[in-house]
Every structure is written in structure tokens, then in C-alpha cells.
Amino acid sequence: MATETDAGTETDRPAGTDTGAGTRILDHERKEWLLGRGLYVVAGALLVFLWIPLAVMIILSFAVNASTFFPFRGFTLAHYGATFADAALMGSLWNSVQIATLAASIATVLGVLASFALARYAFPLKETYRTFGILPMVIPGVVLGIALLIYFRTLLPQLFGIVIVPGFWTVVLTHSVYGFPFVLLLVTSRLYTFDESLEEAARDLGADPLTVFRDITLPIVAPAIGAGFLFAWIRSFEDFIRAFFVRGTMDVLTTSMFSMIKYGTAPKMNAISSFIVLVIAVVLAVAMNVGNVTGMVAGTEGEE
Amino acid sequence: MSTETPERGRSARERAVGAFTSRASKLGITAGPALIWLFLLLLAPLTFMVAVSFTNVNTLTYEIIWEPTMENYGQLFAGEGPFWQTAFFQSLTLSYFIAAVTTVLCLVLAFPLAYLLARRGGTTFKVVIFLVLLPFFTMYLVRAYSWYLMFGPSGVINSTLIRIGIIDGPLGLFNYGVPAIIVGLTHAYFPYMLLSLYASLDGLDFSLTEAARDLGASRIETLKDVILPLVLPGIISGSLFVFVPALGAFITPQFLGQGKVLMIGQLIEERINSLYAIGYGSAASMFIVLSIVIAFALAFRYVSIEDLGGV
Numbered sequence: 119m120a121t122e123t124d125a126g127t128e129t130d131r132p133a134g135t136d137t138g139a140g141t142r143i144l145d146h147e148r149k150e151w152l153l154g155r156g157l158y159v160v161a162g163a164l165l166v167f168l169w170i171p172l173a174v175m176i177i178l179s180f181a182v183n184a185s186t187f188f189p190f191r192g193f194t195l196a197h198y199g200a201t202f203a204d205a206a207l208m209g210s211l212w213n214s215v216q217i218a219t220l221a222a223s224i225a226t227v228l229g230v231l232a233s234f235a236l237a238r239y240a241f242p243l244k245e246t247y248r249t250f251g252i253l254p255m256v257i258p259g260v261v262l263g264i265a266l267l268i269y270f271r272t273l274l275p276q277l278f279g280i281v282i283v284p285g286f287w288t289v290v291l292t293h294s295v296y297g298f299p300f301v302l303l304l305v306t307s308r309l310y311t312f313d314e315s316l317e318e319a320a321r322d323l324g325a326d327p328l329t330v331f332r333d334i335t336l337p338i339v340a341p342a343i344g345a346g347f348l349f350a351w352i353r354s355f356e357d358f359i360r361a362f363f364v365r366g367t368m369d370v371l372t373t374s375m376f377s378m379i380k381y382g383t384a385p386k387m388n389a390i391s392s393f394i395v396l397v398i399a400v401v402l403a404v405a406m407n408v409g410n411v412t413g414m415v416a417g418t419e420g421e422e
Numbered sequence: 423m424s425t426e427t428p429e430r431g432r433s434a435r436e437r438a439v440g441a442f443t444s445r446a447s448k449l450g451i452t453a454g455p456a457l458i459w460l461f462l463l464l465l466a467p468l469t470f471m472v473a474v475s476f477t478n479v480n481t482l483t484y485e486i487i488w489e490p491t492m493e494n495y496g497q498l499f500a501g502e503g504p505f506w507q508t509a510f511f512q513s514l515t516l517s518y519f520i521a522a523v524t525t526v527l528c529l530v531l532a533f534p535l536a537y538l539l540a541r542r543g544g545t546t547f548k549v550v551i552f553l554v555l556l557p558f559f560t561m562y563l564v565r566a567y568s569w570y571l572m573f574g575p576s577g578v579i580n581s582t583l584i585r586i587g588i589i590d591g592p593l594g595l596f597n598y599g600v601p602a603i604i605v606g607l608t609h610a611y612f613p614y615m616l617l618s619l620y621a622s623l624d625g626l627d628f629s630l631t632e633a634a635r636d637l638g639a640s641r642i643e644t645l646k647d648v649i650l651p652l653v654l655p656g657i658i659s660g661s662l663f664v665f666v667p668a669l670g671a672f673i674t675p676q677f678l679g680q681g682k683v684l685m686i687g688q689l690i691e692e693r694i695n696s697l698y699a700i701g702y703g704s705a706a707s708m709f710i711v712l713s714i715v716i717a718f719a720l721a722f723r724y725v726s727i728e729d730l731g732g733v
Contacts, residue, residue: 153641157534157537157538158538160534160535161534161535161538161550164531164532164534164535165550165553165554167531167609168553168554168557168609168612169553169557170572171565171568171569171571171572171609172557172560172564172565172568174568174571174572174578175564175567175568175571178571178578185571185576186571186576186577186578186581187578187581187582187585188581188582188584188585224459227455228455228456228459229456231451231452231453231454231455231456232452232453232455232456232457234452235449235452235453236453238452239445239448239449239452239453241449241453247453247457250460250464250465251456251460253460253464254460254464256666256714256718257468257711257714258666258667258669258670258687258710258714259667259670259672260670260672260687260690260691260707260710261468261471261670261707261710261711262464262467264471264690264694264700264703264704264707265467265468265470265471265704265707266463266467267694267700268467268470268471268474268700268704269466269467269470269471272474272485272486272700273467273470273474273486276485276486291463292463294459294463295459295460295463295464298456298459298460302456352559355561356561356562356563358562358563358672358673359672359673359687359691362691363694372561372563375563375564375567376563376673379567379570379677384571387567388571391561391564391567391568394560394561394564395556395560395564398556398559398560399556402552402555402556402559403552406548406551406552406555
């Protein structure tokens with residue numbers, strides 16, 4: 119970890135010597151050093167806090183006794199074998215992947231279009247539209263889940279005679295709304311920093327609107343669209359509570375995991391969770407080296 | 423808009439009409455689909471939910487009886503004793519308490535780390551941000567579960583401490599309950615706070631702090647009078663992004679409370695899933711929505727909606 123490597127280089131600092139006027143300056147230096155060092159210690163402790171439960175879980179996924187360290191009975195790969203052989207679990211994983219992909223695609227199309235409306239046109243109630251677009255991200259999952267459950271199960275059939283049986287498609291619809299704000303925020307912020315004179319220049323040079331869009335606009339906005347899709351995908355993939363309400367009898371990965379924890383099958387839960395941490399680590403490492411993930415996530419993109 | 427190539431040979435009026443319809447149609451194509459989608463899958467369900475909170479449900483057919491009633495709201499606050507002893511009121515106040523403590527903890531913990539990230543670049547930054555982002559992108563359920571392994575009478579913390587010989591029997595502190603929930607939620611929402619603070623601190627001009635120090639301000643004064651006012655938007659948006667989801671949390675209290683603690687999200691879920699009590703659930707949800715509206719209204723006095731973007 120970064121903190122450990124830095125700690126060693128600083129130990130040869132002189133302790134405060136008492137030579138009159140020099141004392142205050144040395145004290146000051148020492149104070150600075152202690153403060154800087156303290157910051158690293160705090161940061162290190164926080165990283166340990168963030169990582170320790172995950173590390174414990176990953177270790178336990180290889181342990182024969184799957185729920186606690188003691189008494190320790192050795193390492194095994196059996197839990198992984200059993201997990202990947204579990205057809206129901208793998209089925210729900212596949213459901214989650216399909217749902218996340220479909221929902222994120224819908225969210226991306228809607229979000230990109232809406233971003234252009236927000237960034238390029240003035241229209242009445244624009245701020246209301248923007249607030250409305252961010253709402254799905256802010257409404258707690260329990261509330262959105264219940265509202266949609268009542269809507270699909272009771273209101274649509276009773277009032278309008280439309281029957282949508284809760285299941286795959288209701289989860290897709292729910293998640294498409296949930297993922298929408300993430301695309302909207304990322305793409306609009308990109309469009310606001312976009313230099314529109316580039317488009318005008320292309321048009322002056324004779325490009326038709328479609329060519330301008332394909333050769334100028336799209337390449338500039340593409341990273342934000344990609345990041346928006348990824349965000350919406352992850353949100354859908356990891357969402358439990360919204361899916362829990364509107365899924366009907368179908369299982370997605372999170373609902374399968376929920377029942378695994380509830381009914382106490384720790385070995386498989388450890389294995390599938392550790393596997394997911396690994397996959398995400400690889401994806402994140404790649405993404406961080408390809409694009410400005412931090413900027414996208416922290417909203418500082420464009421200030422670099 | 424200057425996207426139109428001027429077409430000669432048409433009258434000015436025709437051109438104006440053409441431009442207008444084309445602009446309107448462009449607006450329709452870009453803003454329309456999302457508007458329809460949000461109307462059908464967000465506004466309509468939420469509006470109906472408000473309506474449902476004022477109706478009763480036929481207990482046999484589960485059909486809504488469309489007659490306005492305050493019964494659901496009455497039920498929330500009526501029980502054996504006074505209103506502050508009802509399950510709903512107690513879980514609401516407990517949820518406020520847990521969400522508030524979580525928010526403060528996240529703020530206190532995230533600030534030094536965000537400061538470090540904003541001041542340091544290069545490899546340190548990349549490694550630290552990777553180590554922070556990885557748990558952030560890891561499934562929320564997995565993180566709640568990882569704490570579920572840590573806590574409990576025979577969980578990793580207690581069994582390790584007993585093994586090392588520091589304690590004789592399992593400590594209540596590391597059993598499931600409110601402390602475990604707060605730790606779990608802090609872990610879950612810490613990155614939101616960190617990233618909000620980082621975004622604010624990263625845009626901060628640190629020569630201002632140097633100037634303050636040169637002019638004789640103490641470290642504490644600099645923090646209080648220079649840094650804090652400038653990063654206030656980050657603090658407020660970070661707090662919102664921790665407080666709001668923590669208030670409606672479901673998974674974390676479910677696993678880290680182990681039935682000892684009932685937060686508002688669990689209470690609603692239980693009534694809906696076991697009784698399909700959608701009137702009661704809707705009415706209770708209104709209190710979550712109302713709390714959040716108030717939290718945002720307060721926050722918007724200090725920040726704009728743009729400041730909330732990103733995370």
C-alpha cells in the first residue's frame with residue numbers, strides 16, 4: 119500500500135534541537151511532518167476499513183469452514199466448483215446480465231437524446247425537465263420499487279386493463295428508468311464543455327449534419343456515453359430492492375444472493391461474491407487506464 | 423439554431439415556419455422519448471402511489487377501493503399506546519438517527535482522505551483512488567454481506583478477538599444491531615461522500631490557504647474560514663448522497679440488524695410482501711419522500727442542481 123512505502127523514507131528526520139531561535143523553525147517543520155504523516159496514517163486506516171471485510175470474505179471463499187476463521191480447517195477450491203455448478207444461480211446471473219444490458223441500452227438511448235435537448239435547446243420548463251430526469255437516482259429504492267409494483271400489479275390492470283406480468287420485462291423497464299439519470303448527468307456535462315465551433319467549422323467546410331454528427335460530435339461525446347452506459351449497467355446489475363419488488367417469480371443475481379444469505383449458504387455466497395470483486399477489479403483497472411474514470415465519477419471531468 | 427442550410431427560393435415566412443417546425447421536431451425527438459418514459463414509469467406510478475395512500479384495499483381480491491380515506495395514515499400512528507410508541511414512529515426516528523450518524527461518520531472519515539487525494543498526484547493518487555473505487559463499484563449487496571461475516575456472536579471479529587485472547591466471550595458491540603448497521607452503511611456510502619468532497623477540493627485553489635497562513639491565520643482558522651466555506655457544496659451534496667439512501671436502506675439493516683432493529687425500509691417491505699398492504703406501505707413511503715424533499719430543499723439553499731451531478 120502507498121502509505122507503507124512512504125513511511126520508511128521519513129524516519130531520518132532530526133528531532134528538535136534546542137539552539138535558541140532555531141527551535142521554533144524546527145518545531146514548525148516537525149509539526150508539518152507530523153501532520154503530513156498523520157494524514158497518511160488516517161488514509162491508510164481508512165483503506166484498511168474499506169478493504170478488510172472484502173479481504174476476509176475472499177479468504178473465507180477459499181477456506182473449508184466458510185463463515186468464520188476459527189477453528190481453521192484448511193483451504194479448498196470446492197466452494198468455487200459448487201458455485202459454478204449451481205444451475206439456478208448461474209441462471210439468475212445470466213438474467214442479471216441480460217436485464218442490465220437491455221436496461222442500460224434503453225437508458226443510454228433516452229439519456230443521450232435528452233442530454234442533447236438539455237444542452238442545445240432552450241424550452242419551457244427546462245429546469246423541471248432536468249430535475250425530473252435526475253429524480254429516479256434520488257428516490258429511495260424501496261419507494262420506487264413499491265410504486266412500480268403497485269403500478270404493474272394493480273393499477274395498470276384495474277384501471278387500464280393492461281396486464282404486464284411482473285418478471286423479466288418489468289425489471290428491465292424499472293432499471294431503464296433507474297439508469298437514465300446516470301447517462302443524463304455524464305453526457306450533459308460533456309456536452310456543456312463541448313466547443314460547438316468545431317461543429318460549425320465542419321459545416322462551413324461543407325459537411326452535412328449527419329457527417330458532422332458522425333465525425334465530430336459522436337467521437338467527442340462517446341467516452342461520456344460509454345461511461346453512462348457502464349454506470350447504468352452496474353446500477354442495474356447490483357440493484358436488489360427495485361428488482362426484488364417487480365421481479366415476480368423470476369430470480370436475478372441479487373435476489374438469489376439475498377436468499378442465500380437469508381437461508382445460510384455462506385460457501386457459495388463467498389465464492390460468487392469474490393468472483394464478482396475480481397471481475398470488477400479487472401474491468402476497473404482496464405477502464406482507469408483507458409479513460410478518465412475518476413473525473414467521470416467525481417464530476418471533475420473537463421477541469422483537467 | 424444554425425443547423426439549417428438556408429434554402430433559397432422560399433419566402434421568409436415559409437423559411438420561418440420550416441425552421442420552427444424543424445426545431446420543434448428536433449426538440450420532440452430529443453426530449454420526447456425520455457419524457458414519455460419518465461411520465462409512464464416514474465410520474466404515473468408515484469402519483470398513483472400518493473393516491474393509493476388515501477385508499478383502502480379489498481383484503482380478498484387485492485383490488486383498490488377508490489374511496490378517499492385517512493385510515494392508512496391513522497394506522498401509522500395508532501397502536502396500543504401513544505403515537506411515539508407505534509412501530510412506524512419508532513422505526514422512522516431510528517432511521518433518522520442511523521442515517522444522521524452515518525452521514526457524520528462518512529464526512530469525518532472522508533475529509534482527510536479527500537484532502538490527501540486533492541493535494542497528491544501521480545502514483546499515490548492512482549493507487550488510492552483504485553483502492554477506493556473498487557469497493558465502490560463492488561455490488562452493494564456483497565459489501566453488506568462482507569460485514570455480515572465480520573459481525574455476530576461467532577463472526578470474524580469476535581472469534582478472532584477470543585482466539586487472540588483479548589476477550590473471553592463474544593462482545594455485544596460486535597454483535598448484530600445498530601452499531602453493525604452504522605458500520606455497514608458507512609462502508610456502503612463512504613465513497614459517495616469521498617468523491618463529492620474530492621470534486622470540491624480538487625477545484626479548490628490551494629494558494630488561498632497559503633495566503634491565509636502567510637497572513638497569520640492558524641491551521642484551524644484556515645480550515646474553518648477558507649477551506650470549509652469553499653467546499654461547502656461538496657459537503658452538502660456528499661451528505662445528501664449518504665443521508666438519503668441510508669434513510670431508505672433495506673439490505674444492510676436486514677442482515678446487520680438480524681431482526682433486532684427495524685428500519686423504515688424494512689417495515690414497509692414487510693407489510694407489502696407479507697400482507698400486500700399497499701395502502702399502509704404507500705402512506706409510510708410518503709414520509710420517506712417528504713423527508714427527502716425537505717433535505718433537498720434545505721440543500722438547494724446552498725448548492726445548485728449542477729453541483730449534485732457526477733456522483
